[in-house]
Structures are given as structure tokens and as C-alpha cells.
Amino acid sequence: MIPDFEVTILGNTSSIPVHGRNPTAQVVRYHKDYFLIDCGEGTQIQLQRFKLKASRIENIFISHLHGDHYLGLVGLLSSYNLIGRTKPITIFGPKGLDEIITTQFRWSNTRLGYPLKFIQTNPDEPEVIFDNPRVSVSSFPLKHRLPTTGFKVMEKQRQRRLIKERLEEEKPPLDAIKAFRDGNDFKAENGEILRVDDFAYEEPGLRSYSFCSDTIYDEELVPHVMNSSLLYHESTFMEDQKERAQITFHSTAKEAANIAKLAKVDKLLLGHFSSRYSDLEGLLAEAKTVFSNSILSEQGETYAIK
Amino acid sequence: MIPDFEVTILGNTSSIPVHGRNPTAQVVRYHKDYFLIDCGEGTQIQLQRFKLKASRIENIFISHLHGDHYLGLVGLLSSYNLIGRTKPITIFGPKGLDEIITTQFRWSNTRLGYPLKFIQTNPDEPEVIFDNPRVSVSSFPLKHRLPTTGFKVMEKQRQRRLIKERLEEEKPPLDAIKAFRDGNDFKAENGEILRVDDFAYEEPGLRSYSFCSDTIYDEELVPHVMNSSLLYHESTFMEDQKERAQITFHSTAKEAANIAKLAKVDKLLLGHFSSRYSDLEGLLAEAKTVFSNSILSEQGETYAIK
Numbered sequence: 255m256i257p258d259f260e261v262t263i264l265g266n267t268s269s270i271p272v273h274g275r276n277p278t279a280q281v282v283r284y285h286k287d288y289f290l291i292d293c294g295e296g297t298q299i300q301l302q303r304f305k306l307k308a309s310r311i312e313n314i315f316i317s318h319l320h321g322d323h324y325l326g327l328v329g330l331l332s333s334y335n336l337i338g339r340t341k342p343i344t345i346f347g348p349k350g351l352d353e354i355i356t357t358q359f360r361w362s363n364t365r366l367g368y369p370l371k372f373i374q375t376n377p378d379e380p381e382v383i384f385d386n387p388r389v390s391v392s393s394f395p396l397k398h399r400l401p402t403t404g405f406k407v408m409e410k411q412r413q414r415r416l417i418k419e420r421l422e423e424e425k426p427p428l429d430a431i432k433a434f435r436d437g438n439d440f441k442a443e444n445g446e447i448l449r450v451d452d453f454a455y456e457e458p459g460l461r462s463y464s465f466c467s468d469t470i471y472d473e474e475l476v477p478h479v480m481n482s483s484l485l486y487h488e489s490t491f492m493e494d495q496k497e498r499a500q501i502t503f504h505s506t507a508k509e510a511a512n513i514a515k516l517a518k519v520d521k522l523l524l525g526h527f528s529s530r531y532s533d534l535e536g537l538l539a540e541a542k543t544v545f546s547n548s549i550l551s552e553q554g555e556t557y558a559i560k
Numbered sequence: 561m562i563p564d565f566e567v568t569i570l571g572n573t574s575s576i577p578v579h580g581r582n583p584t585a586q587v588v589r590y591h592k593d594y595f596l597i598d599c600g601e602g603t604q605i606q607l608q609r610f611k612l613k614a615s616r617i618e619n620i621f622i623s624h625l626h627g628d629h630y631l632g633l634v635g636l637l638s639s640y641n642l643i644g645r646t647k648p649i650t651i652f653g654p655k656g657l658d659e660i661i662t663t664q665f666r667w668s669n670t671r672l673g674y675p676l677k678f679i680q681t682n683p684d685e686p687e688v689i690f691d692n693p694r695v696s697v698s699s700f701p702l703k704h705r706l707p708t709t710g711f712k713v714m715e716k717q718r719q720r721r722l723i724k725e726r727l728e729e730e731k732p733p734l735d736a737i738k739a740f741r742d743g744n745d746f747k748a749e750n751g752e753i754l755r756v757d758d759f760a761y762e763e764p765g766l767r768s769y770s771f772c773s774d775t776i777y778d779e780e781l782v783p784h785v786m787n788s789s790l791l792y793h794e795s796t797f798m799e800d801q802k803e804r805a806q807i808t809f810h811s812t813a814k815e816a817a818n819i820a821k822l823a824k825v826d827k828l829l830l831g832h833f834s835s836r837y838s839d840l841e842g843l844l845a846e847a848k849t850v851f852s853n854s855i856l857s858e859q860g861e862t863y864a865i866k
Contacts, residue, residue: 270639271605277635295635296602299577319667321638325631329583329601332627333576350667357663361625361656363706400669 257285257388259409259461259559261484263551264300266525268468268490268504269322271295273532276553277322278525280486281306282407282463284389290314291405291465297326298333304554309339313384315391316347317467318402324351328358335366342369346383346393348401349374377401380478387411394478396469398503404466406479411437412461414454421453463559464519467526470500471509476516484559485519486551488526492536495528507537511544520560525551563591563694565715565767565865567790569857570606572831574774574796574810575628577602579838582859583628584831586792587612588713588769590695596620597711597771603632604639610860615645619690621697622653623773624708630657634664641672648675652689652699654707655680683707686784693717700784702775704809710772712785717743718767720760727759769865770825773832776806777815782822790865791825792857794832798842801834813843817850826866831857 260283265276277294281301288310290297301308308330316324324347331343345351352372359366373383375393384391389410393403413435421431430440430448437457440448464479467488479485489507491499499506505513507524514522522545527534534550541548551557566589571582583600587607594616596603607614614636622630630653637649651657658678665672679689681699690697695716699709719741727737736746736754743763746754770785773794785791795813797805805812811819813830820828828851833840840856847854857863 269642272608276605295632296605299582299602302578319664321635321664321668325635326601329627329631336575354664354667358625358627358660361660362627 256412256415257409259284259463259483260556261463261486261523261559262304262306262556263523263525263553264297264304264306265294266527266551266553267322268488268526268528269320270529272529274553275527276300277325278317278467279326280465281311282559284407284409286310287386287389288312289391289407292317292323292467293326293330294322295325295329298330300553301330309334309337309341312341312343313391314343314345314347315383315393315405316345316351317396317404317465318398318400319348319350319354320400320468323468324354327351328355331355331366331370332362332364334368335364339368342371344371344373344384346373346375346391348377348403375403377403392478394475396466396475397472398468398470402468404464404469404475404478406462406464406482408462409460412457413437414450414457416454417452424448424453426453461559466513468504470503471505471512473513473516476513479513479517479519482517482519484521484523484557485514485517486523486525487513489524489537489541490526490528492531493540495530507541507548508544511541511548514545514548520547522548523551523557524548562718562721563715565590565769565789566862567769567792567829567865568610568612568862569829569831569859570603570610570612571600572833572857572859573628574794574832574834575626576835578835580859581833582606583631584623584773585632586771587617588865590713590715592616593692593695594618595697595713598623598629598773599632599636600628601631601635604636606859607636615640615643615647618647618649619697620649620651620653621689621699621711622651622657623702623710623771624704624706625654625656625660626706626774629774630660633657634661637661637672637676638668638670640674641670645674648677650677650679650690652679652681652697654683654709681709683709698784700781702772702781703778704774704776708774710770710775710781710784712768712770712788714768715766718763719743720756720763722760730754730759732759767865772819774810776809777811777818779819779822782819785819785823785825788823788825790827790829790863791820791823792829792831793819795830795843795847796832796834798837799846801836813847813854814850817847817854820851820854826853828854829857829863830854
């Protein structure tokens with residue numbers, strides 16, 4: 255069985271929540287690992303609205319300290335506390351986020367019933383910041399008006415899909431099946447070597463998801479998101495607002511598509527749309543002139559990472 | 561014309577936003593004066609959703625520093641900034657709120673384009689904290705787990721309703737009409753005194769709105785909300801959770817009704833409902849056993865203060 259790997263968009267507006275669009279937040283799920291990336295105001299409400307298992311989230315990644323990327327955090331952490339959470343939470347984010355959280359918990363006299371750990375991200379160098387046997391998450395620098403990082407979630411080793419017919423024919427022992435899943439040959443008791451390639455389909459490439467928001471157009475980030483299965487890249491403006499994009503350290507949809515093309519990603523997911531656009535088709539059209547496999551992110555939608 | 565005086569409920573849940581209920585926030589409008597009382601997470605989204613004129617709000621009143629009563633504030637203030645607001649905002653709230661706001665604006669490098677003033681409320685004594693020619697707002701102590709105040713918005717002087725038929729008969733000068741509206745007699749050029757009572761209906765009592773959330777049952781607050789036209793009182797629990805109400809410094813619906821009865825208010829608006837109740841009719845029924853003119857607050861609904 256191939257583990258599910260997907261992202262659900264909870265918000266895709268830039269700055270001001272209008273046109274029914276909420277500020278940035280998304281849940282990346284790799285089988286049973288739930289990662290929250292950014293946590294704009296109202297994230298806890300969006301998690302409920304889209305029936306996501308909020309309690310499963312153990313790791314939260316915050317890109318930068320503009321309010322539309324983190325203002326939902328204290329509310330979410332408080333609600334976890336109120337419903338009696340005991341499982342730890344780790345927050346990966348920029349310098350200052352711990353002060354913001356602890357200042358508020360100090361004034362509200364909040365004693366958390368679960369361990370809360372804060373790990374400071376590095377806005378200058380790429381770093382692997384999270385790692386378990388199934389996935390790793392790295393952060394990498396983005397160029398914005400504040401210290402900002404993107405994130406890349408990478409599948410580490412996928413279990414191989416078994417060839418059912420061959421198993422039924424040969425009936426190898428359970429230990430052999432486990433070895434095949436992990437991509438290994440198996441030495442039977444009689445010394446015979448059972449080859450994984452005879453029992454499992456060839457391994458496809460490892461899947462990865464990259465998140466780049468907020469950032470000015472910056473080709474330096476290309477190596478960090480190279481070959482991503484799915485790239486979420488901010489596309490705040492259309493081309494006629496290119497100057498405004500530069501001044502505000504944001505990107506146009508076409509610039510996002512350029513990064514997707516240079517990084518040879520499989521698919522581009524556009525987001526972080528300016529409040530000036532109620533209809534987003536123009537952004538999509540401009541992106542597609544450069545990178546045809548572009549789509550618009552929609553709130554509440556889940557996108558497979560494949 | 562009698563000025564509109566009304567309150568619109570933006571959120572009425574206690575602590576955790578569930579059952580589609582948002583955390584505490586409400587807009588009190590007295591003609592062209594808009595007051596925001598409490599500002600739970602998502603308030604700016606609720607303001608839009610219910611098509612309220614958010615830009616008209618110039619004064620914000622925060623009862624206490626539990627997150628469900630203020631977490632939407634930084635987002636709202638940031639959005640005001642992003643849309644180019646220049647009109648001042650004054651925030652009335654407890655000690656600590658200014659530190660919470662300035663810490664976040666410091667890390668996000670935010671320079672507000674409008675003046676933001678902070679006035680600290682007194683959790684120990686009642687005080688008039690806002691006053692203009694039309695209305696005054698006072699704060700008064702509530703008993704909760706943190707320093708907390710309630711608020712009372714009072715009409716100061718209502719313009720008297722004119723008797724149209726009498727005006728048409730007598731055709732008094734414009735200055736006289738203005739005098740009658742303000743409740744004064746008028747001396748005509750020929751020395752004749754035109755009596756206000758001949759041209760305007762008798763003045764009804766001044767209207768007032770009181771807000772009490774969060775608080776344990778506390779008869780000491782009765783004098784502060786005496787004779788309110790409309791009292792919003794928290795009613796977190798039903799009677800079978802009375803002990804829990806006491807431990808958490810909250811009230812039951814019946815206790816809210818008791819306060820309404822003792823304070824001889826005209827109408828009681830129940831709110832701040834525990835997440836344990838999806839159906840609220842039980843709370844209403846218990847309140848009505850004590851005070852029949854009780855109603856349940858509903859999000860997005862506007863209640864006349866009369």
C-alpha cells in the first residue's frame with residue numbers, strides 16, 4: 255500500500271481575509287503524520303469546518319511573523335489545552351514567535367497540560383529541521399520583508415508495492431514479505447535468495463512537497479524545491495502588478511510558474527492571492543503560459559502529492 | 561427620529577469554537593457610533609460575513625485577556641492598516657493588552673498608518689471610560705479568573721420625537737424645531753414661549769446596554785447593570801453544571817436570569833455557551849423559569865436596545 259501523501263488548503267488569501275478566503279494555513283498529511291504549515295487567524299475553525307483531525311497534528315511550521323501566517327496559533331494551542339491534550343506539540347518558526355506566544359500565555363495565566371517545544375528556524379541557510387523514519391522536513395530561506403523560510407516535506411523511503419500474483423504462487427514466509435516491502439532481498443532457510451524485484455513492483459521516485467510563501471521572485475530558491483512532486487508557491491499578483499510585487503516582496507503567478515519550470519516540479523499549486531482578485535482565472539492563465547501543470551488552490555480542497 | 565441603538569452578535573461560544581459558534585465579539589451601534597466589545601479570533605471575518613461597517617468602529621472594549629475575548633484584535637488592527645485606515649482607534653482593556661499588541665507589531669515590523677491609543681481599564685472600581693455628546697460607556701468589575709470588566713453603553717440624551725400635526729398647524733421656525741428636539745422650550749421673536757411639550761412627545765427613559773462576560777454569579781454587579789434596556793450576560797452552563805460554573809468562574813443560565821431579575825432589566829440576552837451544548841433550548845428554558853423575557857443570542861442577529 256502506498257502511504258497517502260496530501261495537502262489540504264485551509265486558507266489562501268494574502269493579508270486581508272476577503273472573498274471568503276482565509277489567511278494562510280495548510281495541513282500536510284503523510285499517512286498518520288499530520289503537519290500544519292502556517293496558522294493564520296481562524297485556522298482552528300477551518301480545521302473543524304473541513305473535518306481534519308486537528309488532534310493528530312504534532313508539528314507546526316511557521317514561515318514568518320506577518321499576522322496572516324501565525325495569528326491563529328495561540329487560539330489553536332489554547333483549544334488543545336481546553337480539550338485536555340497531553341500529546342506534545344513542537345513549533346518550528348522564526349525568532350520572536352516564542353516571545354509572542356509566551357507573552358500571551360503569561361497574561362492569560364495559561365498552564366499548558368501538554369509539552370510545548372519551540373525550535374527556531376534559520377532564515378539564512380537550508381536545514382533539516384524534522385526527521386522521523388517516514389518523512390523529513392527541511393526549511394530554506396525565502397526573500398521577504400521579514401526573516402522567512404519555506405518548507406519541504408520529503409518522503410524518506412516508500413514501502414514497495416507487492417506483486418500479489420507472485421506471492422500467491424510462491425507463498426514466501428512473512429519475514430520475506432516484510433523484507434520485500436522495505437526493498438530488500440531475502441535469504442530463505444535453505445539458503446535460496448528471493449529477489450525483491452521478483453516480488454515487488456519497481457520503486458517509483460520519492461515524493462516531496464514544497465511550500466514557498468511569502469517570497470519575492472528568487473531563482474536562488476530553485477535548488478531547494480528541485481523536483482518537488484507538488485510546489486505551493488505564492489502568486490499574490492498578476493503581471494500588471496509586477497512592480498507592486500517587487501516592492502512588497504511578493505511574486506506574480508507567472509513568476510511562480512517560472513520557479514516551477516526551473517525546478518522541474520511535477521505540479522504547481524498557486525495561492526496567497528491578493529484581495530484585489532475575486533476571480534482568480536487570470537492568475538491561472540498567466541501561470542499556464544509558462545508552466546502548463548498549474549492549478550489554483552481552493553480552500554477545503556485536498557491535493558494528492560504524487 | 562429616534563436614533564438606532566442595537567447590538568449585533570458576532571460570536572457567542574465559550575472558549576472553543578464549535579457548533580458553528582465563534583468566540584465572543586459584538587458590535588454595539590448607537591446611530592453613527594460603532595463600538596466593538598471583545599474581539600475573539602475571527603472577528604474581522606465575522607464583521608465581513610455579517611456586512612457590518614468595520615471601518616466605522618473607532619472604539620474597542622476588551623473585557624479580559626482570555627484568548628477567546630481578544631485573539632482577533634491584532635488581525636483586525638493589521639487589516640485596518642493594510643486598507644489604508646487613517647482614523648484613530650482607541651482600545652479600552654486590561655493591563656497587559658498593550659504589551660501583547662506591541663510585542664506582535666514589533667516582530668512583524670508593523671508601522672500603523674493611524675493613531676492607536678490604549679486606555680487601561682480598572683478591574684476594581686466602576687469608571688466612565690468613554691463619553692461623547694450622544695453616549696457614554698462605563699466599565700465595572702466582574703469576578704472571573706483574570707482581571708475582568710463588564711461594560712455599559714448608555715444613551716445620554718435622546719432627541720424628542722416631534723408631533724408632526726402640531727408642526728404643520730403652527731409652523732414654528734427651524735430654530736424652534738431644533739430646540740424641541742433637544743427638549744427645550746423656545747422663545748419666539750414676539751416674546752411668545754412655545755412649549756416643547758406642545759410640539760414633542762413625552763420623553764421616554766434613556767436606553768442602555770450592559771455586557772457581562774465572563775463572570776461568576778455575583779450580585780455585586782446588580783447596581784452596575786440596574787434598569788438596563790438589554791443585558792447580555794454570560795450563561796456558560798445549565799444548572800446541573802452549577803459546581804463547574806463556580807470552579808471556572810462562570811454562570812449558569814438561571815443565574816444570569818437572577819441577575820436580570822434583581823437588576824430589573826427589560827430583556828436578557830444569553831450568550832457565551834459551553835461547547836457541551838449543541839442545542840441551547842435547555843439553557844433558555846432554565847433562564848425563563850426566573851426571568852421570562854430571556855432570549856438566546858444568535859450569531860449574525862441584531863437586537864434592538866429599547
